[in-house]
Amino acid sequence: MVAVRTIYEEIFNNDQAFQLFCSIAASDEAQGGWENGRIAALVPASCQDLAPKIARHGADEAKHGRIFGALLRKRGLEPVAVPADADYTMRLEAAGIGLAHGLLRGEEKLTERDIVSYLAHSRVTEQRASEQMRALHRYSAERPDIRRAVKMISDDEDNHLAYCHEELLRLARAGHQQFIERTLRSSALTEIAIYRDVSTAVMAHLGCILGWSRGKSAFLAAGIQAVYLYERVGGWRRMVALRMPSRRNALGGLQPAHHTSTGA
Numbered sequence: 610m611v612a613v614r615t616i617y618e619e620i621f622n623n624d625q626a627f628q629l630f631c632s633i634a635a636s637d638e639a640q641g642g643w644e645n646g647r648i649a650a651l652v653p654a655s656c657q658d659l660a661p662k663i664a665r666h667g668a669d670e671a672k673h674g675r676i677f678g679a680l681l682r683k684r685g686l687e688p689v690a691v692p693a694d695a696d697y698t699m700r701l702e703a704a705g706i707g708l709a710h711g712l713l714r715g716e717e718k719l720t721e722r723d724i725v726s727y728l729a730h731s732r733v734t735e736q737r738a739s740e741q742m743r744a745l746h747r748y749s750a751e752r753p754d755i756r757r758a759v760k761m762i763s764d765d766e767d768n769h770l771a772y773c774h775e776e777l778l779r780l781a782r783a784g785h786q787q788f789i790e791r792t793l794r795s796s797a798l799t800e801i802a803i804y805r806d807v808s809t810a811v812m813a814h815l816g817c818i819l820g821w822s823r824g825k826s827a828f829l830a831a832g833i834q835a836v837y838l839y840e841r842v843g844g845w846r847r848m849v850a851l852r853m854p855s856r857r858n859a860l861g862g863l864q865p866a867h868h869t870s871t872g873a
């Protein structure tokens with residue numbers, strides 16, 4: 610058996626593996642920051658109340674990118690290019706999750722439906738981010754510097770998820786329910802396959818760097834496939850359910866507000 614904790618420790622202990630791991634994370638976060646920043650700039654008049662929250666969402670993601678960059682610098686490492694097969698955000702965009710970059714690079718205002726799509730896509734991807742950051746937090750117990758940084762990001766991802774739940778519930782009541790349900794379902798089913806493919810690619814790159822045996826690589830690839838099967842059979846439903854979060858208006862404050870509830 611290969612313990613997940615051991616895999617993380619191997620990555621943390623090897624400069625080249627850590628460099629690739631943080632570079633991939635930093636790039637995903639920075640792309641998320643850019644996308645949300647552009648969405649905030651192009652919000653239609655009917656959704657103006659959401660603009661500051663979307664901008665805050667983008668600012669948080671850009672900050673996460675800088676945090677992963679800082680972890681690299683602290684170790685005297687430069688970011689490296691992200692292999693195309695390990696580029697989660699670009700693969701999602703290519704599959705229609707996340708608004709098309711061509712649209713976001715333009716100056717034309719988005720539609721209300723685009724904003725609903727952005728929130729539904731984010732509902733799915735923020736669930737992934739929240740779970741991943743919680744796992745990374747759990748497995749970085751021996752590395753206080755990494756753990757501190759990850760905790761900050763993890764709290765933000767929980768806030769992003771709470772915000773998506775709350776705003777989607779509001780928009781569902783305002784007449785978008787069917788579109789939201791449809792978008793959530795198709796996004797989740799697409800995301801779980803992309804997550805499997807990206808995880809497999811990342812593990813293959815890390816396996817090369819860390820010199821894993823064929824048996825170990827095959828075992829990990831089988832583990833990733835098993836997670837996919839669990840998600841395909843029914844696990845995906847956790848990514849589409851909508852529940853009013855206990856932390857309301859999670860992105861409503863002007864300042865980053867970790868652990869605080871501004872009330873409803």
Ligand SMILES: [Fe+2]
Nearest residue numbers: 638670673738
């Ligand atoms: Fe993030």
Ligand SMILES: [Fe+2]
Nearest residue numbers: 735738766769
């Ligand atoms: Fe996020």
